[in-house]
Amino acid sequence: MGADSLLDIQNLKLDLPDGRRLLEGVSFQVQAGEALGVVGESGSGKSLTAMSVMGLLPGLYASGQIVFAGQNLVGLPDKSMRKLRGARIAMIFQDPMTAFLPVRSIGAQIDEQIRLHQPRSRREARARTVQLLGRMGVPDPAMAAKRYPHQLSGGLRQRAMIAMALSCSPDLLIADEPTTALDVTVQAQILTLLREIRDEGAGVMLITHDMGVVAQACTHVAVMYSGLVVERGPVRDVLDRPLHPYTQALLAAIPPLEGPRPEQLPTIPGQPPTPENRPSGCVFAPRCGFVRPDCGVRPALIETEEGRRVACVLYAV
Amino acid sequence: MNVLLEARRLEKQYKLGGGRVLHAVSDVSLQVHRGEALALVGESGCGKSSLGRTLIGLTQPTSGEVLFDGHRISGLSDHALRPWRARMQMVFQDSSAAFNPRRTVGESLAEPLRIHGRKNIRARVDDLLDQVGLARSVADRYPHEFSGGQRQRLNIARALVLGPDLLVADEPVSALDVSVQAQIVNLFRDLRASLGVACVFISHDLSVVRQMADRIAVMYLGSIVEEGDGLEVLDRPAHPYTKALLDAVPRPDRPLPPPLKGDVPSPVNPPSGCRFHTRCPIAQPKCATDRPSLQPCGVGRRVACHYPLVA
Structure with a gap:
């Protein structure tokens, strides 16, 4: 795949x-028209990976490769990065309140974003803004554009933020927990929207901790633990037949939401390691039920079958 | 008498500026039995937290009454309510806000025991830590030294200090990672089995609720729309709103059905008739004018719908 990928992180x-x-060496790809779900618990590094792609981590040292449309973003000057950010790569966040300035109408902010990257008049930009808000299912979009962030409900604000992110038709949309703060019925609306964006040919990288969300909105999934990808593959395969013990x-x-109710839920003993005490071997070994002596050596993320990879000695050949 | 807590025709309204009134809880009647776990579920703004706080006397109802162990506790002064406080406690979502950051957790756990004049305080604190699965030695540590899951265990220990008959837990696991969430869900089950404490869980997560609760009350815009045995309600929903909530949960095995239209209407100006009729996929003309009351529907089950999905 490599060369043809929209985004190739090595x-x-x-x-x-x-x-x-x-981050201990994250590798995955996102193809155009596909959605990759990045899952893992707090502190696993999923948001850091996303922020690295956006070039939004000043003061941290990145190495390795983030190839977007043939260009390596690691070490790219900020000026070049700014041309990509918002235009070809866009990001939406969990809390839309922080993505919008509270003192300007949402329409004015989306107009500005459009005019920053494309030569359009104010009137043209506003027409595009209203069209985008309408496509996101915002009722009475012309009126909604004149409203301030606090005047909109959480679901509408989230849709306005997606409208802003899509204003320049990005090739890659990164969504960091976009529905975590929303009620399930609103979440369902947003997930349907993400599906449409993907169907129109954009690549989507969706960060979430919710396996149900991954199942609904993604074609592929990468599971992260302690700064590493421990398993990745097509969503159906990974959810139906998970390979890594984590x-x-x-x-x-x-x-479970149906079927018999278990007496006790299976739990994972212990806690994930902090960066200081991360094991030198398999990062999950201290909590793993299948641990054995060769787990003391860090397993590579190896291909077990077409399109599937796992980092675990149980599947070493 | 098996009923521990009873709410009768509870109303909670908040006055806003300009003569507007927000109807947070409207005409709610329910019972919690000894040792039972009841879950209040619904979307944000449905009134589940307001109801939980009113049940436990943290806020006073606008009208209606709350009976605890057969005694009326609504309308009591803070002073008169104090002896009852020991018997009902709240577990909050934000476990970091429930402890004084400048005191060891042992000191914080001991304080209510001192205020209520209990003896053998140190032994009681040790007991509590055992019950919630923490080492006794953690009593000498400060709140910031704990992970989110451990803090939630401490938070539960704090609520259990005085040996309450009832816990009201507002989103007790929603801020936790899945693997930690499972530990806390199990802990509540163990505590209910060993202490016989009744619980009211307030949650928006249906799969968590299914695991934790014996009975479920589904709320929409301040009212209970459906109530019954947890598995019954979730496996065979009778109210179209319960079904819509279940349908909206993303699951691996099926595509999402078309989502509900629109947003939840404002509780300042709730719709006429059935409050759900503006979004209901099976609404009829009658639903816009006549407000359905909670009617029995099968064994131990009530539903407020003119056209319930199961008879």
Whole structure:
């Protein structure tokens, strides 16, 4: 795949100035028209990976490669990065309140974003803004554009933020927990929207901790743990037949919404390691039920079958 | 008598500026039995937190009454309510806000025991830590030294200090990662089994609720629209809103059905008739004019709908 990928991250490492390593070598790809779900618990590095792609981590040292449309973004000057950011790569966040300035109408902010990247008159930009808001299912979009962020409900604000992110038709949309703060019925509306964006040919990278969201909105999934990708593959395969013991444990810990109710939910003993005490071997070994002596050596993310990879000695050949 | 807590025709309104009134809880009647776990579910703004706080006397109802163990506790002064406080406690979502950051957790856990004049305080604190699965030695540590899951255990220990008969837990696991969430869900089950404490869980997560609660009350715009055995309600919903909530949960095995239209209407100006009729996929003309009351529907089950999905 590599060369044709919209986004190809290879062995991305991220270090703090004091030498602590936050990302231990993240590798995955996002193709045009596909949605990759990046899942993992707090502190696993999923948001850091996204922020690295956006070039929004000043003061941290990145190494490895982030190739977007043939261009390596690691070490790219800020001026070049700014041309991509918002135009070809856009990002939406969990909290739309912080993405909008509270003192200007949402329409004015979306207009500005359009005019920053494209030569359009104010009137043309506003027409595009209203069209975008309408496409996002915002009722009475011309009126909504004149409103201030606090005047909109959470669901409408989230849709306005997606409208802003899509204003320049980006090739890659990164969504960091876009529905976590929303009610399920509103979440369902946003997930349907993300599906449409993908169907229109953009690549989507969706960061979430919710396996149900991944199942609904993604074609592929990468599971992160302690700064590493431990498993990745097509969504159906990974959810139906998880290979890595961590993925298996994560899926088992979700209470079922149908069928018999278990007495006790399976849990994962212990806690994830901090960057300072990350094991030198397999990062999951201290909590793993299948641990054995050769787990002391860090397993590589190897291909087990077409399109599937896992970093675990159980599948070493 | 098996009923521990009873709410009768509870109303909670908040006066806003300009003569407007927000109807947070409207005409809610419910019972919680001894040792039972009841879940209040619904979307943000449906009144589940307001109802939880009113049940436990943290806010006073505008009208209606709350009975605890057969005694009327609504309308009591803070002073008169104090002896009852020991018997009902709240577990909050934000576990970091529930402890004084400048005191060791042992000191914080001991304080209510001192105020209520209990003896053998140190032994009681040790007991509590055992019950919530923490080492006794953590009593000498400060709140910031704990992970989110451990803090939630401490938070539960704090609520259990005085040996309450009832816990009201507002989103007790929604801020936690899945693997930690499972540990806390299990802990609540163990505590209910060993202590016989009744619980009211307030949650928006249906799969968590299914695991934690015996009975479920689904709320929409301040009212209960459906109530019954947890598995019954979630496996065979009778109210179209319950079904819509379930349908909206993303699951691996099926595509999302078309989502509900629009947003939840404002509780300042709720719709006429059935409050759900503006978004209901099976609404009829009658639903816009006549407000359905909670009617029995099967065994131990009530639904407020003119056209319930199960008879």
